[in-house]
Amino acid sequence: MRPSAVRLLNILVPIKRAVDYAVKIRVNPEQTGIDLNVKHSMNPFDEIAVEEAVRIRERLKDAVKSIKVVTIGPPKSAETLRTALAMGADSAVHVEILESAPAPEPLGVAKTLKALIERQKEGVDMVIMGKQAIDDDAGQTGQMLAGLMGWSQATFASKVEVDPEQKFANITREIDGGLEELRCKLPVIITTDLRQVHLCVFTNVFSSLSVNLCLFQEPRYASLPNIMKAKKKPVEKLTAAELGVDLTPRLETIKVTEPPKRVGGGKVANVDELLTKLKEAGVTGKRA
Numbered sequence: 103m104r105p106s107a108v109r110l111l112n113i114l115v116p117i118k119r120a121v122d123y124a125v126k127i128r129v130n131p132e133q134t135g136i137d138l139n140v141k142h143s144m145n146p147f148d149e150i151a152v153e154e155a156v157r158i159r160e161r162l163k164d165a166v167k168s169i170k171v172v173t174i175g176p177p178k179s180a181e182t183l184r185t186a187l188a189m190g191a192d193s194a195v196h197v198e199i200l201e202s203a204p205a206p207e208p209l210g211v212a213k214t215l216k217a218l219i220e221r222q223k224e225g226v227d228m229v230i231m232g233k234q235a236i237d238d239d240a241g242q243t244g245q246m247l248a249g250l251m252g253w254s255q256a257t258f259a260s261k262v263e264v265d266p267e268q269k270f271a272n273i274t275r276e277i278d279g280g281l282e283e284l285r286c287k288l289p290v291i292i293t294t295d296l297r298q299v300h301l302c303v304f305t306n307v308f309s310s311l312s313v314n315l316c317l318f319q320e321p322r323y324a325s326l327p328n329i330m331k332a333k334k335k336p337v338e339k340l341t342a343a344e345l346g347v348d349l350t351p352r353l354e355t356i357k358v359t360e361p362p363k364r365v366g367g368g369k370v371a372n373v374d375e376l377l378t379k380l381k382e383a384g385v386t387g388k389r390a
Contacts, residue, residue: 147232188324
């Protein structure tokens with residue numbers, strides 16, 4: 103009796119267009135948010151997620167059928183999708199919103215991703231995304247998506263071992279006290295930390311076991327030929343309404359202000375002068 107064929111893996115990578123990490127953030131004149139008339143680029147955590155998805159295919163080779171990237175954003179977000187396609191993704195989905203629309207909240211993004219996953223005829227086996235976006239630092243979307251889907255989840259991943267035949271992944275995640283190892287059944291949702299993800303690949307059980315480790319490296323730069331190829335890769339455009347999702351924010355930002363500028367300190371000659379300065383500043387001590 104021949105063994106049944108193993109279904110090929112499909113990977114989904116959500117990405118976000120955010121203010122470039124090198125830009126100095128400033129509050130807009132209306133104090134409703136930050137000034138967005140600056141350089142934007144792919145969220146660095148998501149860039150790592152795209153890189154890891156591509157590396158998974160490089161090591162599992164034919165076991166990975168597709169890598170699809172998705173973003174929710176205004177028309178300019180298409181540039182971010184093209185960057186991911188140039189890095190090695192196969193296709194993309196752009197859930198387009200108006201330029202003037204408020205940024206979707208994590209719950210709205212998670213519901214959108216859930217609706218998109220349910221539309222995939224061939225299914226999704228792994229969702230790899232950055233642990234957070236550098237603009238809002240929420241770090242909630244991956245966890246919310248796992249809860250909505252009822253899937254395994256592993257956050258802050260620093261090492262991933264994938265077995266496509268047994269359909270499980272061993273994931274090492276970073277915690278305050280060190281490292282924690284999780285064994286997750288596919289489908290799984292993984293959020294990547296800033297450190298690159300190690301990737302260990304198990305070969306066919308009928309052959310000798312081989313383990314390949316991927317060292318920490320920066321996400322690859324898209325070469326010119328790959329940039330040209332990315333222009334021909336398919337990008338599907340959808341709206342939140344077509345997915346049956348309401349992206350209306352539940353929270354209202356009342357006011358955004360910059361922190362007060364730090365005032366330079368001064369030196370004192372002795373303890374008595376220090377106490378005098380503290381009293382002048384309104385600092386009083388309490389007896390034990």
